[in-house]
Amino acid sequence: MATTLTPRTLFISDLHLGTRDCQAVLLSRLLRRVRPERLYLVGDVIDLIAMHRRAALPAEQQRLVARILRLTRSGCEIIYIPGNHDAAMRRLCGLKVHRVSIERRYIHETADGRRLLVSHGDEFDTHVRMAPWLMALGDGMHQFVLSLNRWCNKTRSALGMPYWSLSAAVKGRIGAAQRYVEQFEQAALHQAAREGLDGYVGGHIHQAGFRARDGVLYCNDGDWVEHCTALIENHDGQLALIDWQGRVIEHEPVMATQASGVLAGA
Template sequence: MQSRYRSVFISDVHLGTKACQAKHLLDFLQHIETEHLYLVGDIIDLQAMRNKAYFIDTHHAVVEQVLAMAKSGTEVTYIPGNHDAFFRQFAGQTLSGVKIELHARHQTADGRHFYVSHGDEFDQMVKISPLMLAIGDKAHGLMLSLNQWINGARRFLGLPYWSLAGYVKSHIGKAKDFIARFETAALKSAKSHKLDGYICGHIHFASFQLKEQTLYCNDGDWVEHCTALTESASGELSLLHWSENPKILATEPKPEEWELVPNYSR
């Protein structure tokens, strides 16, 4: 599998929690080379750590690996999300070689321009009642706990990683409707910024959606799916899963023709 990329986007790592798949992420980061690494929010789960921190050696190793990559020449950009919003106060600063920004604009090798943000700014646009949100949070937490037990058993049986929460999201109507509304909000935002697409995380569901030559890219997460968004040297975007059996999940949908522009303003 390819190990050199022009750009890599990861989000929703949730370091500091038991759900974090730090071992898989560390293995991924140690096996790749990239010019640009975007940390697209919820990298360290400061919210969860207020109640109970679970920052084991592999979590420290992930942080050390990112800093080592920054030191060795990778341009690392950290865009805080809602779980690590504390770091937003440092936007515009560079700490240990890592640039902290509220959002970014990324130009691919083939000249397209993408807005990059965590995605929690769409929470108010994607309508969901406080009660359903609370129920969803508890159910999601339960699924993550079950996910650890299930994958512990699968490892014992020699089976590869599998995401329970990912399966549920793909098969329950209300979850699918929520994801669709989120994707629509991101696509509208990209068009309002007059850009070719939007790259985000937040909802823990990696996917591509192409509508009216505007491309939505969600890089997924590292608690359920172990996914990253990658850009090749030619500018092609792909979704990659990395665990015991790394594989390419999808490559970006191909429109008949992209409208390429020389700068961000159109």
């Protein structure tokens, strides 16, 4: 029987509900195992852009929404930070709807006292230097690779094989995509440092990971279209990335201040 995980905080983003690429079944499986005290929905939860073209919310996605809302019954606090694909929800920022607080951005304090800026991350797009034609080409290629990803995993599922992200594997080999990610990370780190914060948590770019610079920590929780990852904070304040099965795939890097604290207590 699978062990139930009870982190202090769970961060998820980029579900893109309303699209065929949303991995609702995998996220539902994770939420059956993970019972956080606080849940951050860090943008692009509902893809209102896609639903404007074709309004559809399949049964498995409806069940996922119901499961998320049920978390509040057990005392879980939910904070929803709309992204660029659900930007219309930003009109509701400052309100609480069905026990879900809607915020434009949030300052999260970890159990070990660190203050982290939480936002979707689309505000940093203006800091990324890339030609418009290349951005348009990249978006078209991304949609094509996502369609291949769907067919690849339908075949794997029929063969009894676990989920694997073809799209993530392809993007990891494209230099322009990696440069985009690096510029985004630098912009987020700069913003957190400028505000005197200890770090940043976001989504948007569908690339999970940690980075550290000058004592400031960058965290990206990934997405539920390609990578199927989430960010958790444990009760000691430490952060880690987990996959859809709840397995830790990466721990936050040890910062210089953390290392000196450990040595001082030795």
